[in-house]
Amino acid sequence: MTRKLYIETYGCQMNVADSEVVASVLGEEHYEITDNESEADLVLINTCSIRDNAEQRIWNRLDALKHNKKINPGLKVGIIGCMAERLGDKLTDNKLVNIVAGPDAYRKLPNMLSLADTGTSAVDTELSKEETYAGILPKRLEDNAFGGFVSISRGCNNFCTYCIVPYTRGRERSRDPEDVLNEVKALINTGHKEVTLLGQNVNSYHYKTGNTDMDFPDLLKSVSKLDTSVRIRFTTSHPKDISDKLIETIAETENICNHIHLPVQSGSSRMLNLMNRKYDRDWYLERIRKIRELIPNCGITTDVFCGFHDESEADHEQTLSLMKEVRFDWAFMFKYSERAGTYAATHLKDNVPEEVKTKRLQEIIALQRELSLKSNRADIGKTFTVLAEGISKKSDKELFGRNEQNKAVVFPKADYKPGDYVKVSVTDCSSATLRGILA
Ligand code: SAH
Ligand code: SF4
Numbered sequence: 001m002t003r004k005l006y007i008e009t010y011g012c013q014m015n016v017a018d019s020e021v022v023a024s025v026l027g028e029e030h031y032e033i034t035d036n037e038s039e040a041d042l043v044l045i046n047t048c049s050i051r052d053n054a055e056q057r058i059w060n061r062l063d064a065l066k067h068n069k070k071i072n073p074g075l076k077v078g079i080i081g082c083m084a085e086r087l088g089d090k091l092t093d094n095k096l097v098n099i100v101a102g103p104d105a106y107r108k109l110p111n112m113l114s115l116a117d118t119g120t121s122a123v124d125t126e127l128s129k130e131e132t133y134a135g136i137l138p139k140r141l142e143d144n145a146f147g148g149f150v151s152i153s154r155g156c157n158n159f160c161t162y163c164i165v166p167y168t169r170g171r172e173r174s175r176d177p178e179d180v181l182n183e184v185k186a187l188i189n190t191g192h193k194e195v196t197l198l199g200q201n202v203n204s205y206h207y208k209t210g211n212t213d214m215d216f217p218d219l220l221k222s223v224s225k226l227d228t229s230v231r232i233r234f235t236t237s238h239p240k241d242i243s244d245k246l247i248e249t250i251a252e253t254e255n256i257c258n259h260i261h262l263p264v265q266s267g268s269s270r271m272l273n274l275m276n277r278k279y280d281r282d283w284y285l286e287r288i289r290k291i292r293e294l295i296p297n298c299g300i301t302t303d304v305f306c307g308f309h310d311e312s313e314a315d316h317e318q319t320l321s322l323m324k325e326v327r328f329d330w331a332f333m334f335k336y337s338e339r340a341g342t343y344a345a346t347h348l349k350d351n352v353p354e355e356v357k358t359k360r361l362q363e364i365i366a367l368q369r370e371l372s373l374k375s376n377r378a379d380i381g382k383t384f385t386v387l388a389e390g391i392s393k394k395s396d397k398e399l400f401g402r403n404e405q406n407k408a409v410v411f412p413k414a415d416y417k418p419g420d421y422v423k424v425s426v427t428d429c430s431s432a433t434l435r436g437i438l439a
C-alpha cells in the first residue's frame with residue numbers, strides 16, 4: 001500500500017540534503033512524496049536548533065499541525081533533525097508527535113514508523129560515530145531543480161563555545177569519496193547543472209582507508225572533473241582550515257565557482273578567542289588577502305553575529321571595521337542566542353542587553369547593505385555567465401539566476417529557460433540584485 005509523505009525542511013542546506021536521504025529510506029517502504037500537506041499520511045518536519053527563533057518557528061508549526069490531526073486522526077507526525085536531537089522525548093508531550101528521530105537515526109525510520117503504528121511514540125536520538133548514510137542514494141525532492149546538494153561530511157568537532165551543532169550532529173565524519181562521486185554523477189545524469197558540496201567545515205574533510213587518502217582539495221578536484229560543464233560550489237569553509245592548496249585548486253579549476261563563504265563571526269580577536277574559533281583577526285585578514293591574490297574576482301561572503309558574552313562597543317567597532325576592510329559581497333547576520341548545553345551557556349554569561357544586540361545588528365545590516373551595493377555597482381559593465389534558476393518574481397518576461405560569485409542576477413527571458421547558462425551584461429543593480437541584458 002502506498003502512503004503519502006509530506007516533508008518540510010528548516011535550517012541549513014545539510015538538512016535539505018538529509019531530507020533527501022529520508023525520502024529515499026522511506027521510498028523503499030512505499031512512501032510517495034506529496035507536496036500537498038492535507039493528503040499526507042505522514043508529515044515529517046526536519047528541524048533546526050541554531051537559534052531560539054529557529055525553534056520557535058517549529059513550535060508554531062506544530063501548533064498548526066494539531067488542526068490537521070483533528071481532521072485526519074490517522075495522521076502521523078514526526079520531528080527529525082537537530083531539534084529532535086536536542087529535545088528528544090520532550091517533543092512527544094503534546095500528544096501530537098509520534099516520531100522523534102535525530103540526524104543519525106534515519107535508517108531506523110521504517111522500524112520507528114511500525115512502532116508508531118501500534119500507538120506507541122518512537123524516539124531515537126542516538127548519535128553515531130560512523131553513520132554517513134553510505135549506500136543510500138538520496139531521492140531528490142525538487143523536480144525542477146537545476147542544482148543539487150551532496151553532503152561530504154557529517155557532524156562537527158570544532159565546539160565553538162556558542163554553537164549547538166556539535167551536540168545535535170555529533171562527531172565529524174568524512175564520507176567515502178566513492179559515495180560522494182556516485183551522488184554527484186546521479187545529479188549530473190538527471191540534468192543538474194550545479195552541485196554544492198556540503199559540510200559544517202568542508203576544509204577538514206579527510207578520508208583515509210587502504211590506498212585512499214583524500215583531503216578536500218583532492219575531492220573537489222575529482223568532483224569537478226566528472227563533467228566540466230557542471231558548476232561546483234561548496235560550503236562552509238572554516239577560516240582556521242582554509243589552505244593555500246584549496247585556494248589554488250579553486251583558482252586553477254574553471255568549473256569550481258569563484259566564491260568562498262567564510263564565516264568570520266566577529267572582527268575582534270578577543271571575541272574570537274572567547275568563541276573558540278581558533279583564529280584571530282589578523283589570520284582571517286591574511287586568508288582574505290591570499291584569496292584576493294590568487295582569485296581576484298572571487299565572491300566572498302560571511303556569517304557574523306553580535307552580542308556574544310561581554311562584547312563591548314570596541315569589539316563591535318572591530319567587527320564593523322573588519323567588514324569594511326574585507327568588503328564582503330554578502331553576509332548572513334545574527335544576534336547571539338544562548339543555547340542550553342553549550343560551553344557558553346554554562347561559562348560565558350549572555351550579558352549583552354537585548355536592545356544593545358538589536359542596535360548592533362542594525363548597524364551591521366546597514367553597513368553590509370552599503371558594502372553589497374558598492375560591490376554590485378562595481379559589476380556594472382561586466383559580463384557574467386549566469387545559470388538561470390527560474391522566472392523572476394516581478395515579471396514573467398525575466399529570469400533570475402546566479403553568477404559564479406553567487407550574486408543574484410535578473411535578465412530578459414528571451415528563449416532561455418531555467419537550467420540554461422546565459423551570458424549577461426550588467427546594466428544596473430540594487431544592494432541585493434544585479435540586473436542586465438543578454439550579452
Ligand atoms: N559551520 C559553520 C556554521 C554553521 S551555523 C561555521 O562554522 O561557520 C551558521 C551560523 O549561525 C554560524 O556561522 C553563526 O554565525 C550562527 N550561529 C551559530 N550559533 C549561533 C548562536 N548561538 N547565536 C547566534 N548565531 C549563531
Ligand atoms: Fe558550530 Fe563552530 Fe561547528 Fe560551525 S564550526 S558548526 S559554528 S561548532
Ligand code: F3S
Nearest residue numbers: 011012048049050082
Ligand atoms: Fe540548524 Fe542543525 Fe543546520 S542546528 S543550522 S539544521 S546543523
